[in-house]
Amino acid sequence: MTSATSKLICPACRAGRVRIFYEALSAPVNSVRLVSSREEAVGFPTGDVRLGFCHECGFIYNTAFERRLVEYSSRCEESQGFSPFFRAWHEDLAQRLIDRHSLYGKKIIEIGCGKGEFLALLCGLGGNEGIGFDPAYVPERITRQAASRIKFLPEFYGEKDSELNTDFLCCKMTLEHIADTADFAEMVHRSLRKSPDARVFFQVPNVCRVLEEEAFWDIYYEHCSYFSPGSLARLFGKVGFDVLTVGREYRDQYLTIEARVGNGTPCPFAAEDDVASLETLVKTFASRVPRQIAQWRKRLEGYRAKGVKTVVWGAGSKGVTFLSTLNVTGAVEFVVDINPNMSGHYLAKSGTEIVGPSFLRDYRPDVVIVMNPVYQKEIVGDLARYGLSPEVISTS
Known part of the structure; x- marks a missing residue:
């Protein structure tokens, strides 16, 4: 389906050129919350996904998202750190950031630190001090040695935290959970006014891969915001950051952006010029996904039979x-x-x-x-x- 509405305003660029192009109704509102019984799981609360595409900046978001439905607490289990493959990549990413930004003996903030694994790497490998924000943090999941370098706050990061000085602010796999995208990015920029030399690093899922692969399993309720390289860079430039690099990680599944506090100096990345290619993918996505679903359903029904x-x-x-x-x-x-x-x-x-x-x-x-x-x-x-x-x- 593709429909236009004059009522929708893009939360990333605030333009009014948004069209709804895909629906997934009655989706579970939490996909990482631990559920203790089959009865609770089958009756789990649901919400609707109606993806809108902004023809101005390329941002994609769930126009039907309701923040009140989503729980972020210690009952959430999002850690991938039990995989040796993931751990090796995670450590390599941390070391690359440490080397690139000279993060030795520095102060680091992580927004959405989860169980603290990445912040522990940054602080342990570089001898840094850290502060991690996440309502889903569980103290028992971090070693005593790592905890000695880090202060964990089981709460959301906000403008109240602007008094904290930092050299490096990172935010991995969290921005896609934020509905008020530009408001949040502007708040982060303002919160760093006492750290004018700080560098920032964000990581989000790569929506280009989702669209190309018809990966309906990668569209879920908690992820209310979806980024391409261009829409990510445009967002950061719009709110006042100077974008340094935009990259892809984890076999193109993730996008990363590195920036510094600045005045939003325009960046000449070719990746920013992607709205037309996204429009093409978006136009056919809604018709391609039902075929993908039908093929998988037929396969599972065959196995069952x-x-x-x-x-x-x-x-x-x-x-x-x-x-x-x-x-x-x-x-x-x-x-x-x-x-x-x-x-x-x-x-x-x-x-x-x-x-x-x-x-x-x-x-x-x-x-x-x-x-x-x-x-x-x-x-x-x-x-x-x-x-x-x-x-x-x-x-x-």
Whole structure:
């Protein structure tokens, strides 16, 4: 579907050229919140996703988003740090930032620090001091040595924190959860007025990959804001930052931006000139995704009919959205995750039980569907260690 409305104002550039192009109704409002029973999971609260595309700046957002529906608390489990592949990349990213910005003996703030893993890397590798903000922080998840360098505040970052001096402010996988996008970016810029030499680093999902791959499993309620390289750079320039670099990470799944407090000096990145290419992807996305959903649904229905034991590997947001969207009852009995904190819980809406990898030793699945292809090699290795060789297929 594609529809125009004069009532929608882009929260990134504040222009009124927004068109709704995709709908996913009754989506779980939390996809990383731990759910203790199947009954609670099946009856989990839902909300609607209606993605709007701004033809002025290329920003994409959920026009139907209601912040009051989403919970951010210690009941949320978003950590990817139990994967060796992720940990290696995370440490490499931290070291690159430390080297590039000379982060040795400096003061660092992280907005949306989660369980504190990345901030602990930045502070541990560079001998820095840190302050982390996140209502989902859990004290028991960080080592005593790391905690000695960091002050964690289980709350949201705001203008009240402008008295804090910092050399480096980072914000990973958080901006996509912010509905008032420009307001938030402006607040961050203002909050650094006492740190005029500070550098900032933000990381968000890459919407270009989602659109290109018809990755319906990567569109979920908590993510109310979706960025391309151009819309990300334009946002930061508009609110007063001088953009230094825009990049892609994690096999193009993430976008990163590095900037400094400034006056919004125009940056000559070719990546900013992407509105026309985004328009093309957006125009066909709504027609391509139903075909993708139908193909996966047919495959799962076929497995069910033949009695093929199928599991999904990845109990995070991708797995939640994949199974709740397909809604093929009885096709997938279990979803696997390497994060032990998820085991024994259930996926929102589908009610699928989460198990650890060792469960598969006795269950012996015939097919394993991998939600994130970056982990496929790692997963195949885990399966082999349990003496298993099922068919392993990836969503993309």
